[in-house]
Amino acid sequence: MGGGDRPDGVSARAGEVWGQATAGFNLWVAGDPAGLDDLVAVMTPVLWHVVRSYRLSESAAEDVVQSTWLALVRRRSSIVDSVAIGGWLTTTARREAWRVAQGDGRTTPVADQDLEPRIPAARSAEEAAVQHDEGDRIWAAVDGLPERCRRLLRIVAFENRPDYRELASDLGMPVGSIGPTRGRCLAKLRVALMQTGEFK
Amino acid sequence: MSELSRDALLGIVRDVWERHDPVPDHLVAAMQAAAAIAASDLDVELMELVERATELVGARGSTSYTLRFVHGDTDLLLRVAVDGDRSRVDGWVVPPEPMTVRALPGDDPTDWSSVVTDTGRFELTDLPLGLLRLRLEPHDTTRPAFATPTFEI
Numbered sequence: 001m002g003g004g005d006r007p008d009g010v011s012a013r014a015g016e017v018w019g020q021a022t023a024g025f026n027l028w029v030a031g032d033p034a035g036l037d038d039l040v041a042v043m044t045p046v047l048w049h050v051v052r053s054y055r056l057s058e059s060a061a062e063d064v065v066q067s068t069w070l071a072l073v074r075r076r077s078s079i080v081d082s083v084a085i086g087g088w089l090t091t092t093a094r095r096e097a098w099r100v101a102q103g104d105g106r107t108t109p110v111a112d113q114d115l116e117p118r119i120p121a122a123r124s125a126e127e128a129a130v131q132h133d134e135g136d137r138i139w140a141a142v143d144g145l146p147e148r149c150r151r152l153l154r155i156v157a158f159e160n161r162p163d164y165r166e167l168a169s170d171l172g173m174p175v176g177s178i179g180p181t182r183g184r185c186l187a188k189l190r191v192a193l194m195q196t197g198e199f200k
Numbered sequence: 201m202s203e204l205s206r207d208a209l210l211g212i213v214r215d216v217w218e219r220h221d222p223v224p225d226h227l228v229a230a231m232q233a234a235a236a237i238a239a240s241d242l243d244v245e246l247m248e249l250v251e252r253a254t255e256l257v258g259a260r261g262s263t264s265y266t267l268r269f270v271h272g273d274t275d276l277l278l279r280v281a282v283d284g285d286r287s288r289v290d291g292w293v294v295p296p297e298p299m300t301v302r303a304l305p306g307d308d309p310t311d312w313s314s315v316v317t318d319t320g321r322f323e324l325t326d327l328p329l330g331l332l333r334l335r336l337e338p339h340d341t342t343r344p345a346f347a348t349p350t351f352e353i
Contacts, residue, residue, distance in 0.1 A: 036232075037236070040228065040231050040235050041232065044223065044228045045218075045223045048223045048224075048227065049217055049218075049223075052221055059252065060252070062224070062227060062230075063252060065227070065231060066231060066350070067349075069231050070235070070349050073239045074242075074246065135219070138212060139220055142212070153209075153213045154217055157211075158217075186206055186209050189212075189213070193204060199204055
């Protein structure tokens with residue numbers, strides 16, 4: 001794992017989450033049940049977004065999040081590095097989400113053409129008509145990304161330096177292509193956001 | 201500097217998802233309860249949820265769904281039906297084994313229990329809504345009790 005290379009606001013905010021997770025975990029291991037409450041409160045939202053990026057239904061996603069917490073309780077003693085607790089949780093959740101998504105048979109292999117923008121015509125006229133304010137236009141830019149980009153950027157945005165090896169296998173991509181793909185996805189998003197006229 | 205640095209972009213992605221697919225309101229509290237219960241009951245082995253299906257039943261707006269849990273060689277199938285503010289659980293233990301099934305609703309001290317028939321069936325009726333888990337206590341006392349994770353009715 002590399003050193004901190006995210007100097008601005010996002011990393012500060014993300015860094016806070018991981019720091020709070022570690023503090024909660026340490027407190028719990030030291031015997032205070034309030035630590036577990038804190039850990040669950042701070043990490044459940046992160047797990048939600050990571051798990052939902054696997055196209056699971058809300059109830060399936062909730063089950064995966066719960067399984068992750070139960071796994072933590074059962075395997076607590078095997079976790080030696082409390083600083084890495086956030087990563088342990090997101091990795092466990094992604095593994096389970098991936099397993100459930102496969103089992104559903106709803107996940108289709110991702111082909112290269114998925115990197116092409118989704119066809120705008122797929123959006124209903126009604127939906128297009130209500131996309132008038134800034135928030136809607138920004139959402140449309142994110143939502144309009146190719147599926148693989150949407151998922152990859154959502155995971156990267158909520159996780160703290162995800163394990164590229166596992167991510168690559170989940171997304172059906174070679175490990176070496178995650179970095180470049182992330183770069184291309186960010187570039188696509190940047191262009192889409194510029195086109196909203198909300199950014200210079 | 202560009203307003204849209206990598207971190208700014210990832211920040212936008214976070215904001216957008218937080219608004220468009222927010223964490224369900226009840227989720228943090230439900231997960232805190234599930235984790236706390238599991239942590240307080242570490243000596244009881246947990247079954248694993250392997251399947252969940254929801255079916256909507258027309259009659260008077262009642263709903264029902266099925267859950268399947270596994271532990272070792274034991275399969276537990278549950279059909280949970282909600283009617284108004286009460287619910288019932290029809291269960292089936294496979295293979296059948298003499299045991300007592302105890303319902304442990306979240307913070308309700310009342311104890312519901314039922315003995316599994318020789319075909320593996322049991323039923324628990326008039327249960328409150330909310331968080332629930334079932335503990336299975338084999339009558340063969342050399343076998344340890346095991347329990348489902350918390351689920352919500």
